[in-house]
Amino acid sequence: MSDTATTPTNATFDQFGLHADILKAIAEQGYTTPTPIQAEAIPVVLGGRDVMGAAQTGTGKTAGFSLPIIQRLLPLASTSASPARHPVRALILTPTRELADQVAANVQAYAKHTSLRSAVVFGGVDMNPQSAELRRGVEILIATPGRLLDHVQQKTANLGQVQILVLDEADRMLDMGFLPDLQRILNLLPAERQTLLFSATFSPEIKKLAATYLRNPQTIEVARSNSTATNVTQIVYEVAEGDKTGAVVKLIRDRGLKQVIVFCNSKIGASRLARQLERDGVVATAIHGDRTQSERMQALDAFKRGEIEALVATDVAARGLDIAELPAVINFDLPFNAEDYVHRIGRTGRAGASGDALSLFSPNERKQLADIEKLIKRPLDVQRLTVDTPVRHHHDERGARRERDDRGSRRRTTGAHERPAHGTHHRQQPVDDFFLKPYEPSPSAVSAAAKRDETPAAPQKPASKQPLAALLGGFGMPRKTTPSN
Numbered sequence: 001m002s003d004t005a006t007t008p009t010n011a012t013f014d015q016f017g018l019h020a021d022i023l024k025a026i027a028e029q030g031y032t033t034p035t036p037i038q039a040e041a042i043p044v045v046l047g048g049r050d051v052m053g054a055a056q057t058g059t060g061k062t063a064g065f066s067l068p069i070i071q072r073l074l075p076l077a078s079t080s081a082s083p084a085r086h087p088v089r090a091l092i093l094t095p096t097r098e099l100a101d102q103v104a105a106n107v108q109a110y111a112k113h114t115s116l117r118s119a120v121v122f123g124g125v126d127m128n129p130q131s132a133e134l135r136r137g138v139e140i141l142i143a144t145p146g147r148l149l150d151h152v153q154q155k156t157a158n159l160g161q162v163q164i165l166v167l168d169e170a171d172r173m174l175d176m177g178f179l180p181d182l183q184r185i186l187n188l189l190p191a192e193r194q195t196l197l198f199s200a201t202f203s204p205e206i207k208k209l210a211a212t213y214l215r216n217p218q219t220i221e222v223a224r225s226n227s228t229a230t231n232v233t234q235i236v237y238e239v240a241e242g243d244k245t246g247a248v249v250k251l252i253r254d255r256g257l258k259q260v261i262v263f264c265n266s267k268i269g270a271s272r273l274a275r276q277l278e279r280d281g282v283v284a285t286a287i288h289g290d291r292t293q294s295e296r297m298q299a300l301d302a303f304k305r306g307e308i309e310a311l312v313a314t315d316v317a318a319r320g321l322d323i324a325e326l327p328a329v330i331n332f333d334l335p336f337n338a339e340d341y342v343h344r345i346g347r348t349g350r351a352g353a354s355g356d357a358l359s360l361f362s363p364n365e366r367k368q369l370a371d372i373e374k375l376i377k378r379p380l381d382v383q384r385l386t387v388d389t390p391v392r393h394h395h396d397e398r399g400a401r402r403e404r405d406d407r408g409s410r411r412r413t414t415g416a417h418e419r420p421a422h423g424t425h426h427r428q429q430p431v432d433d434f435f436l437k438p439y440e441p442s443p444s445a446v447s448a449a450a451k452r453d454e455t456p457a458a459p460q461k462p463a464s465k466q467p468l469a470a471l472l473g474g475f476g477m478p479r480k481t482t483p484s485n
C-alpha cells in the first residue's frame with residue numbers, strides 16, 4: 001500500500017501476460033507504466049479472485065479492472081454474427097451516467113483490437129438504440145442500475161451468463177439509494193462468478209455489502225481509505241459568504257485557470273453561480289440533475305474541448321468525471337458530506353499530474369471544515385482571501401432568503417430531497433433527484449412490456465428513508481455466492 005495512488009511503479013504492462021491485442025491498445029493510449037492500483041489489481045483479477053478495491057477515480061482503476069477482464073474473456077471472444085455467441089459475460093455497474101459513459105469509452109479503447117463487444121446503457125436517453133445494440137449481443141456491458149433493470153424488464157438484457165461483476169464507486173451507489181436495485185440485479189446473476197467492488201471509502205455499509213456478496217476477496221488499497229492524493233495542493237480560503245462569487249472570479253483570473261470545476265452543494269446554487277460567473281466574464285455552465293442528459297453531455301463536451309472555463313457542478317453530476325489535466329477544482333461550498341470533499345478534489349491531480357484544490361470557507365461552514373479535517377486526518381491550510389472588486393450579483397441576504405423560499409416550495413410541492421439543516425446526518429445530503437429514483441420502468445420499457453402482454457414490474461418505492469445500515473442489515477436473502485474456499 002502506498003500513500004499516493006499515482007506513484008510510478010517499477011511494474012510494466014508486459015509482465016502480466018496480457019494478450020498482444022490488449023498491449024497494443026494500452027500502448028495506443030499512451031500508457032507506459034501501470035499505476036499502483038493496476039500493478040496490484042491486474043494479477044489478482046487475472047487469477048479469478050474477488051477484489052475489494054479502495055481506489056478513487058483518477059487512480060487508473062478502470063484499466064485496473066477492465067484490462068484483466070478483457071484478457072479473461074478473450075478465449076470466449078467470437079467473430080460470429082450470431083447474438084447467441086455474444087452473451088453478457090462481464091457487467092460493470094456505475095452510479096452515474098457520466099461515469100458509465102467514461103468507463104465504456106475506456107473499455108471500448110482497450111478492447112478495440114479484439115472481437116469482444118461492449119456497450120453502455122444509462123437512463124435519460126432513448127432506450128431503443130441501446131436495445132438494438134443489446135440484441136446484437138455484447139460481452140461487456142456497462143450500466144447504471146435503473147436502466148439496466150429497464151432492459152432486464154424488456155428482456156433486452158439477460159444476465160444469466162455473467163461471469164464477472166464490477167461494482168464501481170460502490171459507496172456512491174449506496175449513497176444514492178441504489179441498494180434495492182443492486183440487490184435485484186445481484187439476484188439475477190449466476191452464483192458462480194467473480195465480483196470486484198471498488199469504492200473510494202470503506203464505510204461500514206460498504207464492508208457489509210462486501211461481506212454479503214464477495215467471496216474471500218483480496219483487499220487492494222492504493223491510497224489510504226479516505227485519504228486525499230498527495231499531488232493535490234489543498235488551500236482553504238476564508239471569505240465572507242457574500243464574497244464567494246467574487247472570490248471564484250478572482251481565483252480563476254489570478255491563477256489564469258482555463259478549465260476548472262466549481263462545486264456547489266445545491267442545484268439552485270450551481271445554476272445561479274454559473275449565471276453570475278457569466279455576467280462577470282467567465283465562460284461558465286452548470287451541470288446538475290435538472291438538466292437533460294443531452295444538455296449535460298453537451299456541457300461536458302464543450303468543457304473538455306476547452307470552450308467553457310468553469311463547469312459548475314453538483315456532487316452527483318460531477319461524479320466520476322475524468323477530464324485530462326484538470327489543473328484545479330474550486331469548492332464554492334464546503335460539502336455537507338466530508339467524503340464528497342475527497343471525491344471532489346480527486347477530479348484534479350489525476351494520473352500523476354499535480355493539481356490545486358481551492359475551497360471557499362465562510363464562517364458558517366466551520367462544522368463542514370472540521371468534518372473534512374477529521375476525515376482526512378490532518379488540518380487544512382486556511383488563508384484569507386481579500387476580494388476587492390465589488391461583486392454585482394453576490395449571494396446577499398435577500399438572495400439567500402429567496403433560495404430558502406424556493407427550496408421550501410419545492411419541498412412542499414415535490415418532496416424532492418433538498419439540503420438538510422446544518423449538522424444533520426450527512427447521508428441525507430442534497431442529491432440530484434434524477435438519481436434518487438431507484439427503479440421505475442421507463443415509459444418505453446412499460447409500453448414494450450405491455451405490447452408483449454407482460455406485466456411490468458411495479459415501480460419501486462422512492463429511495464428508502466431508512467438508515468442505510470438498517471437496509472443493509474436487512475439483507476435477508478440467501479447469499480448468492482458459493483461458500484469461501
Ligand code: AMP
Nearest residue numbers: 031033034035057058059060061062351
Ligand atoms: P481512472 O481512475 O480509471 O478514471 O483513470 C484516470 C485517468 O488515468 C484516465 O484518463 C486514464 O486514461 C488514465 N490512465 C489510466 N491508466 C494509466 C496509465 N497506466 N498511465 C497513464 N494514464 C493512465
